[in-house]
Amino acid sequence: MSGDRPTLPPVRLHSEAELARAALAAPLLARAARLARWAGPGTRVGAGGELVEEQLPAAAEALGLTADEDGAADASEAWRIAVDAGLVDVTDAEDEDGEGTAVAGESLALLTSGSPQDVLTTWLDAFDAVFADATAPVLDDFADLIGDDGELDFDRLDWDPQAEADFLEGVLGNLYLLTVTEGGAGEGPVPLPALAASMIVPDDMGEPTDDILEQVSDAMMRLDDQFRLLEPIGLVEYRPVDEALMAEEGEEPAPPVDDEDVARYGMVRLTPLGLYGVRARMLEAGVEAPAVGDLADKGADVLLDGIAYYPEAAARAETEQWLARHELPSAVRELLAAARGSDERGPLRRLHCQQALALTGPEAEPALREVLDDAELGGLARVWLAERGAADVPAPPEAMVFWLAVDTIAAQLAVDGDLEELQGLVEGLVGQHSGFFDAAWRVEHPATADVLEAMGRLHPDKKVAKEARKAAFKARSRA
Structure with a gap:
């Protein structure tokens, strides 16, 4: 089952509007946008789109920088970002010196009148350009590789x-x-x-x-x-x-x-x-990198499977967003239907269904009462009703009590739950029910034997642990 786990935990991103404001405030993009607005018909660029050296002092001044070497370097960097992010469009060389001109690009208008997504797309282009700069060789370290013609000999440059x-x-x-x-x-x-x-x-x-x-x-x-x-x-x-x-x-x-x-x-x-x-x-690059909110418009089955291995806080946030987009109690019925199943992931779906139901109010009660007689859902429905002090909740049959116990431990084992918490759960179940293992090995649950074996490993009392292992053997023999 571990192979189904996402590569990365889900990230909680800020809203696109907040991110777009941060992008516009990024110093380098802001400078690039100012230069794009400054550029005009007389702006001269080299064959590679760079500002010619004579233009750099004026570009630095437009940015409020000093017209010295540092200011010129900062202006040159901002101009390159403006070109790479589409804030300016460079024309082909038109004169004998191989110089061209620059005009405002389509992306410039998007920074002021486009959607937050438009702004972020432009920022991502700028980020890509800076990333390329950051991974380029530091040419100052390779002065000895400059030939007599003043050109860098890339064949001798040890750079991958x-x-x-x-x-x-x-x-x-x-x-x-x-x-x-x-x-x-x-x-x-x-x-x-x-x-x-x-x-x-x-x-x-x-x-x-x-x-x-x-x-x-x-x-x-x-x-x-x-x-x-x-x-x-x-x-x-x-x-x-x-x-x-x-x-x-x-x-x-x-x-x-x-x-x-x-x-x-x-x-x-x-x-x-x-x-x-x-x-x-x-x-x-094809990496699975989920974000909270990805599942908000999906079905309950996708939600419960998707959050199976999310950290607790992320799973709760994802579920809250899902519930906010669905009408109750139909959403509760959809969650309960998705929680059914005797497959390996069933216990985990029911655990997250129970956690989702904990976020609902009184309007969920009718849907939960509908499943009181359901072998897989009746136990968690009773838990929800009891926690809210609901009246006329029938006592669960013994078989349902033991089935719910096995299902709960199976879910905790699937997520590698906290060891001390799991041990406490095991000790509590055994202590509450005399003859627990005599009844537990007969439970019609696909994880019964695995759960009993785990209880044998987890219970600190050697005698009880031995009883658990015997019960596990009986469960496998019966199967």
Whole structure:
């Protein structure tokens, strides 16, 4: 069954309107849009669409930057994003110098008059462009590869563009997983050393070797450069590596001493917009990356199967959205119908059906009373009615009580529930019913034998555990 589990936990995204506002506020996209509005018929560009050098001081001034080398570099970067995101369209070269001109592109109007989805599509194009920049070689490190003609000899350049892209994709994927996993980083930042180590250190390695530590250190320095580039597009919030840690230029930083020292080695977190962007790249690559709300317009059968292995908070949020889009009590009847079944996933569907029903009010009662005599649903219906103090709820037959007990434990086993909680459940069931195993092995449930074996492993009393194993043997013999 574990093979059916989603690759990643579901992410809780902000609304498209909120994400679009964040995209428009991203410094790099905002600068690119300002340059696109600044550009006119006299704007000159090179053969590759870049602003010619003579235009850079004016572009920097249009952005409120100084007209020095740094301002020109920032203006050049913003212009490249404007071109790659479709905020400007570059015409073909028209003169003998090979220069062309630029006009406003279709995407520029979408930033102000388009839908939130239009804005986010443009932002994703800008993110793709920044990602490409972040995985490009740092040419300053390859000065010796510049030939006499001033051109870079790519044949001698030790750079694998696909490997570089895969590494950064993996880093962002790990950061995404840490953010969306319950018990992970959540909203907090992740230390850069830990993120680099997650890509370098093998899972089964105890004490990292000096070679591995050197690789982690190299990866940290590369990631430091990359996150500095990714922050202005709004993907991450980043605290860079403290340059004071470097004893001399070119030296590797010493290992951190304590938790406070770790922060000086770089801290990074995905923004809500970053979560959206990384997920979009994952989906494009064919990765299963669910989001809360994906199932809200689906049937109850899809809902109960879809949230089978969601973390508790995400499952509740998904169910709340589903219920909000459906009319009760017809939605309750649909949930109950979807919860039926003797297949392997049946217990888990019924568990999540029960949790969904806990979110409903009095209007659900008629539908629940309709299934009181149902062998699979009668028990959970009685639980719901009893918890709300409903009158005239018939006592369940003994067979239903034991069937519900087996079904409940089977569901907990399917999701690898909390061990202590599961042990408490087992002890409570055995303690409440004298002769529990004498009756339990006869239960007509496909998981009876597996549940009894598990009870034998979980119960701390050796005598009771032995009784459980004997009951499991009887159940298998009967089957």
